Amino acid sequence: MSTENNWKKYLPFENKKLNIAAIVFCAAISAHNAYNYFNPEIKNDAILDAYFLHSHIKKEEFEELEKYILKHVPAEDFSAIRRNLKPTTILMEESKDKAYHEGAVMEHACPVEIRKSLEPLERRLPDIIGVGFAKCGTGTLQFLDCHPSVTMKTLEPKFFNNMISQDIIRGRPEQYEHLLKMYKSSLPAVARDEILIEKSPEYSGKSAAFTAEAMKIVAPNTKIIAIACDPIPRVFSQFKMKDRRTEIKKENGDSEMELKRCRACLKGGLDEEIKVFTDEVKSKLENQVDGKTVSIGFDEYVHAITPFIEQFGEENVLLLDGESLISNPNEEWGRLLEFIGLEKDSLQFYIDEEKGFPCLSSPIKYCLNGAKGTSRKINVREEYPEETALWRELFSPRIKEMITFLKICNEVDKECCQKLKDGRFSWAYEYACD
Numbered sequence: 001m002s003t004e005n006n007w008k009k010y011l012p013f014e015n016k017k018l019n020i021a022a023i024v025f026c027a028a029i030s031a032h033n034a035y036n037y038f039n040p041e042i043k044n045d046a047i048l049d050a051y052f053l054h055s056h057i058k059k060e061e062f063e064e065l066e067k068y069i070l071k072h073v074p075a076e077d078f079s080a081i082r083r084n085l086k087p088t089t090i091l092m093e094e095s096k097d098k099a100y101h102e103g104a105v106m107e108h109a110c111p112v113e114i115r116k117s118l119e120p121l122e123r124r125l126p127d128i129i130g131v132g133f134a135k136c137g138t139g140t141l142q143f144l145d146c147h148p149s150v151t152m153k154t155l156e157p158k159f160f161n162n163m164i165s166q167d168i169i170r171g172r173p174e175q176y177e178h179l180l181k182m183y184k185s186s187l188p189a190v191a192r193d194e195i196l197i198e199k200s201p202e203y204s205g206k207s208a209a210f211t212a213e214a215m216k217i218v219a220p221n222t223k224i225i226a227i228a229c230d231p232i233p234r235v236f237s238q239f240k241m242k243d244r245r246t247e248i249k250k251e252n253g254d255s256e257m258e259l260k261r262c263r264a265c266l267k268g269g270l271d272e273e274i275k276v277f278t279d280e281v282k283s284k285l286e287n288q289v290d291g292k293t294v295s296i297g298f299d300e301y302v303h304a305i306t307p308f309i310e311q312f313g314e315e316n317v318l319l320l321d322g323e324s325l326i327s328n329p330n331e332e333w334g335r336l337l338e339f340i341g342l343e344k345d346s347l348q349f350y351i352d353e354e355k356g357f358p359c360l361s362s363p364i365k366y367c368l369n370g371a372k373g374t375s376r377k378i379n380v381r382e383e384y385p386e387e388t389a390l391w392r393e394l395f396s397p398r399i400k401e402m403i404t405f406l407k408i409c410n411e412v413d414k415e416c417c418q419k420l421k422d423g424r425f426s427w428a429y430e431y432a433c434d
């Protein structure tokens, strides 16, 4: 058989003209696909469809979002951001914690991927770690993920727990190396020239000293962020979260036994929890030794941040005011952005009337999920005046200590109180000056 007849069997038609038309058609399709591949500014419909399949954003909404975002990013980053722009992939629907974006855990926190880097993505250790403090607004750090130079995941890795930290400190790499790999893979993939951030408020808990030491060994160049806030609403926020979780578990049909075993659930109702807590506060106040009380938690900002300052140096640790983040977001955020090496106005906030909290206005309009910002709608001091008066008495000495530690004043005197009244950490006035 001749070679001509050999390849002819692969042609779809007998007719020569039809075959030429088919070859031209296929070549045109391939050229179109290759063009889209090498010119990602024009995204292939099929690729975009695949994104929308795993996303919470509809295609029509995305087009509007895209216009808004591109209007709010620096001109020099426009082209790269446009290339990368796509809805964030959902990893898990209906997560157990409603604090995630619309009940879903996403690859990273911002609902849209706003990234200016064109470098390949890799798994690595974080550049910034948020170590606390729970219920002080650490969740707002996820706004950073909407910054074109930052990536952050909502899910808390909680890697540096007591056991792992001790293994690291004792130099037992065989114990923790595979966990370190898991840690990296639990964080979103990022480019070399991006800032990767994770937050786990547990890091400033009881094992903070071990955690800080281990963190320094594993990631010596990391910068540390912590947010301190008014401890009274902080306590209430904690109880309201337990209340919410208990309700969710009940709705899901969990048994009494399961509810008892659940550490993040209320054992009785909210009032009972407050009573038990207040009784404990009373007992701490009654059992002072040399005029000093033992902490019940919620007020140990100095104690918890000190190990991180010792390990990483004062210049690499930033303690933000959680109340200023709410009342004066652009200024407090400016401080945070500068600390991590970004333009202080590269994220912009407005106070959303309905939410009653700051939401991002640039480069994207974005508020935290409905699960965040509920307890603050109740004035706990008005609801529980006697109880909160006792809490204040117990918290007072450690908040006073925080004022001098932060060098707001050398000592808490009249002049200091005057200074405290309207500046950052003004909530400390009630504990130190009233």
Ligand SMILES: Nc1ncnc2c1ncn2[C@@H]1O[C@H](COP(=O)(O)OS(=O)(=O)O)[C@@H](OP(=O)(O)O)[C@H]1O
Pocket (backbone or CB within 6 Å): 133, 134, 135, 136, 137, 138, 139, 140, 201, 236, 237, 238, 240, 241, 325, 326, 357, 358, 359, 368, 371, 372, 373, 374, 375, 376, 377
């Ligand atoms: N911008 C914005 N939007 C919503 N909520 C805000 C915001 N800024 C601060 N807060 C307050 O943050 C409280 C939750 O704190 P955390 O995110 O640290 O909680 S957690 O430890 O991660 O569970 C949360 O407490 P709750 O009101 O109990 O939900 C809020 O009071």
